[in-house]
Amino acid sequence: MDENTLEIKMDKTTLAIRISTISGLLMICAFAVYGYHLGIFSSSNTFSVYIISLGIVAPIVFILVQAIQVIIPILPGAIGCVAGVFAFGPIWGLIYSYIGISMGSIFAFLISKRYGLPVVRKFVNRKKLDRYMDWLDKGNKFERLFAIAILFPVAPDDLLCFLAGLTKMKLKKFFAIVLLCKPPSIALYSLTLAGVISLTGF
Numbered sequence: 094m095d096e097n098t099l100e101i102k103m104d105k106t107t108l109a110i111r112i113s114t115i116s117g118l119l120m121i122c123a124f125a126v127y128g129y130h131l132g133i134f135s136s137s138n139t140f141s142v143y144i145i146s147l148g149i150v151a152p153i154v155f156i157l158v159q160a161i162q163v164i165i166p167i168l169p170g171a172i173g174c175v176a177g178v179f180a181f182g183p184i185w186g187l188i189y190s191y192i193g194i195s196m197g198s199i200f201a202f203l204i205s206k207r208y209g210l211p212v213v214r215k216f217v218n219r220k221k222l223d224r225y226m227d228w229l230d231k232g233n234k235f236e237r238l239f240a241i242a243i244l245f246p247v248a249p250d251d252l253l254c255f256l257a258g259l260t261k262m263k264l265k266k267f268f269a270i271v272l273l274c275k276p277p278s279i280a281l282y283s284l285t286l287a288g289v290i291s292l293t294g295f
Contacts, residue, residue, distance in 0.1 A: 137172050141179035151180065152189055159193025163251045164201050164216060174283040183284060190279050198254040198271050205258025213255045221252055228256060235260050236270070243274040246282035 133143045144151050159173050173193075177186035205213050214222065228235055239257055242248040257267055 137175035137179060140172055141176040144176060144180045152185075155180065156189050156193040156196070159190055160197035160200065163194055163197025163254065164204070166251070171282070174279060178283050187276075187280050187283055190283060191276055194250075194279060195271050195275055198250070198275070199264075199268065201251060201254040202258040202264065202267050205255045206264075207258075210259060213259065217252050217255055221249060222256070225249070225252060225256055229259060236262060236266065240270045240274055243270060244278055246278040246285075248278075250278075 133140055144155050147154050155173075155177060159177070162173055174186075174190050177190045180186065181189060201216070204216070228238060235257075239253055239262075242253055243250055254267075254271075
C-alpha cells in the first residue's frame with residue numbers, strides 16, 4: 094500500500110468520525126429539546142416515570158442518557174442518578190448509572206485528547222474550566238488529584254474528565270481511576286439524594 098492510498102483511507106476515517114460526531118450531537122440536541130418540551134427532565138420523579146414507561150429498553154435509554162449528560166449537561170446529574178434509584182431500585186439503579194457515567198467520562202476524555210482545548214471550551218463552562226486549568230501544571234500530581242476528586246460526589250467530575258484528556262495521562266490509567274473511584278461517589282450521591290427526596294417529597 095503506497096502513501097497516497099494510506100492518506101486517502103485516513104482521510105475517509107477522519108471524515109467518518111466527524112460525521113458520526115456531528116450526527117450524534119444533533120441527535121442529543123433533538124432528544125434534549127424533546128425532553129424539555131415534555132417536561133421529562135424537570136425532576137427525578139418525572140424522569141423516572143418516563144424511563145419506566147419505556148419498558149424493556151428502559152435500562153439502555155437510561156444508560157445512554159447518563160453517558161450523554163457527562164458530555165452535554167442535558168439534565169442535572171442529581172436528577173439522573175436519583176431517577177435511576179427510583180426506576181430500577183438501589184442496586185440496578187447504581188449499576189446502570191455507573192455504566193452510563195463511566196462511558197460518558199471515557200468519551201469526554203477521548204474527545205479532549207483528540208481535539209484539544211478549543212473543543213473542550215465548547216463543552217464545559219469556561220469560568221469553571223479556567224478555575225482548574227492550573228491543575229495541568231502539576232505534572233504527575235494531576236493523576237493523584239484527579240483520583241481524589243473523582244472519589245468525592247461534589248467534585249466537578251465531568252469537567253475534570255475533559256481536563257484529564259489535556260494531560261499526558263493514558264486511557265488505561267484514566268479508565269482504572271474511573272473504574273475504582275466512581276462507584277463510591279455515585280452510590281453516596283445517589284442514595285443520599287434519593288433518601289432526602291423520599292423523606293421531604295421534593
